Each structure stands twice: as structure tokens, then as C-alpha cells.
Amino acid sequence: MKSIFDVPLSELRRRRSAKWTLHPSDVLPLPVAEMDVRLPSSVAAALHEAVDLSDTGYFGDRGALVEAFRGFAARHWNWHIEPGAVTTFADVGVGVIEVIRLLTRPGDGVVIMPPVYPSFYPWLDQAGVAAVPVPLVERERGGRIDLDGVERALRDGTRVVLLCHPHNPFGRIHGPDELRALARIAERHGAVVLSDEIHAPMAHPGQPVHPYLTLGEEAAATGIAFTSASKAFNLAGLKCAVAVADAQRHVLTRLPEQVPWGVGILGMVASIAAFTHEDSWLDRLNHSLAANAALLRDLLAEHLPGVTFPEPKASYLAWLDCTALDLGPDPAQVFLERGRVALSSGPTFGPHGEGHARLNFGCSPELLEQAVVRMAGALP
Numbered sequence: 162m163k164s165i166f167d168v169p170l171s172e173l174r175r176r177r178s179a180k181w182t183l184h185p186s187d188v189l190p191l192p193v194a195e196m197d198v199r200l201p202s203s204v205a206a207a208l209h210e211a212v213d214l215s216d217t218g219y220f221g222d223r224g225a226l227v228e229a230f231r232g233f234a235a236r237h238w239n240w241h242i243e244p245g246a247v248t249t250f251a252d253v254g255v256g257v258i259e260v261i262r263l264l265t266r267p268g269d270g271v272v273i274m275p276p277v278y279p280s281f282y283p284w285l286d287q288a289g290v291a292a293v294p295v296p297l298v299e300r301e302r303g304g305r306i307d308l309d310g311v312e313r314a315l316r317d318g319t320r321v322v323l324l325c326h327p328h329n330p331f332g333r334i335h336g337p338d339e340l341r342a343l344a345r346i347a348e349r350h351g352a353v354v355l356s357d358e359i360h361a362p363m364a365h366p367g368q369p370v371h372p373y374l375t376l377g378e379e380a381a382a383t384g385i386a387f388t389s390a391s392k393a394f395n396l397a398g399l400k401c402a403v404a405v406a407d408a409q410r411h412v413l414t415r416l417p418e419q420v421p422w423g424v425g426i427l428g429m430v431a432s433i434a435a436f437t438h439e440d441s442w443l444d445r446l447n448h449s450l451a452a453n454a455a456l457l458r459d460l461l462a463e464h465l466p467g468v469t470f471p472e473p474k475a476s477y478l479a480w481l482d483c484t485a486l487d488l489g490p491d492p493a494q495v496f497l498e499r500g501r502v503a504l505s506s507g508p509t510f511g512p513h514g515e516g517h518a519r520l521n522f523g524c525s526p527e528l529l530e531q532a533v534v535r536m537a538g539a540l541p
């Protein structure tokens with residue numbers, strides 16, 4: 162079978178997205194969270210149809226999008242969502258920022274679990290709140306939520322937890338018991354858990370994701386989940402995301418009126434097609450991602466034996482522990498300058514990011530091999 166990542170480098174270099182334009186053309190780019198796939202066929206067809214109709218006005222009725230997402234959630238996660246529980250945003254970042262603004266006062270804290278997706282930090286700044294870091298523990302084994310640490314932070318007055326589920330950059334799928342325990346803690350302290358589930362559709366084969374809101378009464382009482390088709394189907398530039406809440410639905414009804422309408426109409430069109438018609442494409446993607454993770458482990462063992470990463474259970478991110486190479490706090494700098502391979506800098510992920518780099522393996526096996534060979538060649 163042809164690889165889902167079988168897109169020639171010459172074609173990728175013609176893309177105008179961030180991944181393919183932020184570095185000079187002699188650099189292999191493996192940082193920005195985009196994948197080197199072509200659009201699934203029904204998504205491309207839906208977008209072509211919209212363009213042919215010049216259907217490029219404002220986003221309007223969201224009913225079809227909500228239905229498509231509800232169907233996807235029921236099939237993939239056995240998650241049965243009431244239509245009125247869903248709202249829309251231009252993207253997950255906008256949703257999280259706007260909801261934090263409603264839940265906090267300027268200067269309040271929000272728990273995050275570093276090392277974590279770097280944009281969480283500017284999101285919190287934009288919402289006018291402070292990060293309260295409760296680092297994941299057992300990081301070398303893929304990480305685990307420090308439940309005692311979260312409880313301490315909530316006892317000290319923090320009222321919002323921003324969860325990354327699955328966790329970027331570890332690719333960890335938080336376990337259902339752990340999330341239930343988090344929900345009990347949140348409920349005990351009157352806190353809200355914002356669960357960023359944008360990577361959830363990309364669970365590797367045999368690795369079930371339990372969306373936070375499916376995990377019982379306390380989770381339903383405390384959770385607001387955010388997700389999108391944008392990561393799994395590579396639609397990030399099209400701007401379409403959803404949020405779901407149960408008991409916290411009243412928060413979503415207080416959003417500034419224009420916020421849910423910020424969705425791009427092409428994002429809606431593409432997301433409806435992806436959520437409705439592309440289960441088998443997604444299945445193929447997830448098999449390819451698991452195969453790429455295994456390939457990366459073999460390539461590192463062969464060319465860069467000091468570098469390890471916790472086994473990702475979802476998505477296309479590998480959190481490389483480069484400390485054994487002694488390349489200083491930011492190994493990505495060394496790989497870029499000397500190897501012409503771009504990775505994401507570990508320190509931008511916050512505490513415990515030093516000595517690490519994040520690699521995006523959502524690319525062809527050939528490109529992955531070239532990148533690792535170049536990284537090995539960059540060593541002093």
C-alpha cells in the first residue's frame with residue numbers, strides 16, 4: 162500500500178504553510194505541528210465544491226458541523242453528546258483563551274503540566290492569567306499527572322486546570338482512572354478542567370482515548386473539552402474547532418457573541434467531510450504514525466544511540482531526550498545550525514524542557530531517515 166506520507170519533497174516545498182516556509186530551503190523542517198499528507202479525498206472534494214460555488218462568505222448555521230462531530234465522537238469514543246452541548250470557535254487557542262477569561266480574574270492562576278505545548282504560555286498571557294506549573298511526573302516513562310501537585314495548587318486557590326489530552330509533546334494518553342481522580346479533585350475544589358483534546362483522533366492502533374467528559378459524574382460536572390479536525394486531517398489553516406460541556410455549559414453561553422462565529426466557512430466544510438467520511442483514512446494515518454514512531458526508534462538506535470523518547474501512544478510527536486549528547490539546554494539549535502534539521506526547542510515547553518527537542522514524525526519514512534542522519538552528522 163502507498164504510504165499516506167508519500168508526497169514528494171518538491172511538492173511539499175511548494176506549500177505556503179508555516180512548516181514549509183519558516184526555514185530556508187536547505188533545512189528539513191520537523192517542528193510545526195502539520196503533517197506531510199495530502200487531504201483525504203472527500204475533504205478535497207468538499208473544498209473544491211465550495212470554491213466552485215464561491216461559497217466563501219461567513220460561517221453561518223453550525224448544525225451540520227455539530228452533527229458531523231457528534232457522529233464522529235459516538236463512533237470513535239462511544240461519546241454521546243447532546244447537540245446543545247457543542248459550541249464553535251475559530252481554533253482551540255481562541256476557545257481556551259476566551260473560556261479562561263470567563264472563568265478567572267486578571268492575575269489568577271491556571272494549572273498546566275509541563276513540559277507542555279509551548280502556545281499554552283502565550284494563551285495564558287493573552288487571557289491575563291499566570292501559569293501554575295505542576296509538571297508531569299515519571300517523565301522518562303511517558304509521564305503521569307501529579308495529582309497531589311494539582312490538589313495542592315487548587316487548595317491554594319487556583320480554579321482552572323488546562324489539561325493536554327493526549328499530551329503534547331509526550332504523545333501520552335492520560336488513563337481513565339487518573340482522569341477520574343483529577344475530576345474528583347477538581348470537583349472537591351470547585352475547579353474547572355479545560356481538556357485540550359485536539360490530538361485525540363490520532364490514537365495509535367490499540368491505544369484507546371477516553372475523552373474527559375465521558376468519565377463519569379465528576380468529569381461531567383467539571384469539564385469543558387476542546388477539539389478539532391485540524392490536527393488529524395491537517396486543516397489547521399482553515400480555522401474550525403469545537404468545544405463541548407455538560408454541567409459547565411452555562412460558561413459557553415456567556416461567550417462574547419462574535420466568538421463562536423469566528424469559524425472559517427472552508428474550515429467548517431472540510432471538517433464536516435473529515436468527521437463524516439474519513440474514518441478509514443484516519444485509521445490508515447494512525448497505523449502509519451505508529452510505524453513511523455517505531456522507525457524513529459530504530460533510526461535513533463542506529464545513528465544517535467544516546468537519544469531516547471517515551472513511546473508516543475497518539476499523534477506525531479516524539480520528545481527527544483538529548484541530555485546524554487551534552488548539547489546544552491537547547492539541542493534543537495545545534496541540530497539546526499550544524500545539521501540543517503529544524504526541531505522544536507525543548508526549553509519552550511517550560512520546566513524540564515532543557516536538553517530536549519520535539520520531533521514531528523508526520524512525514525515520509527525517507528525524510529525521517531534523512532533527518533536523523535543529518536542530526537547524527539551534526540554532533541561535535
Ligand SMILES: Cc1ncc(COP(=O)(O)O)c(C=O)c1O
Pocket residue numbers: 194251252253254255278325329357359360389391397402
Ligand atoms: C495541544 C494542542 N492544542 C492546540 C493546538 C493548536 O490548535 P489551534 O490551531 O486549533 O489553536 C496544538 C497545535 O499543535 C496543540 O498541539
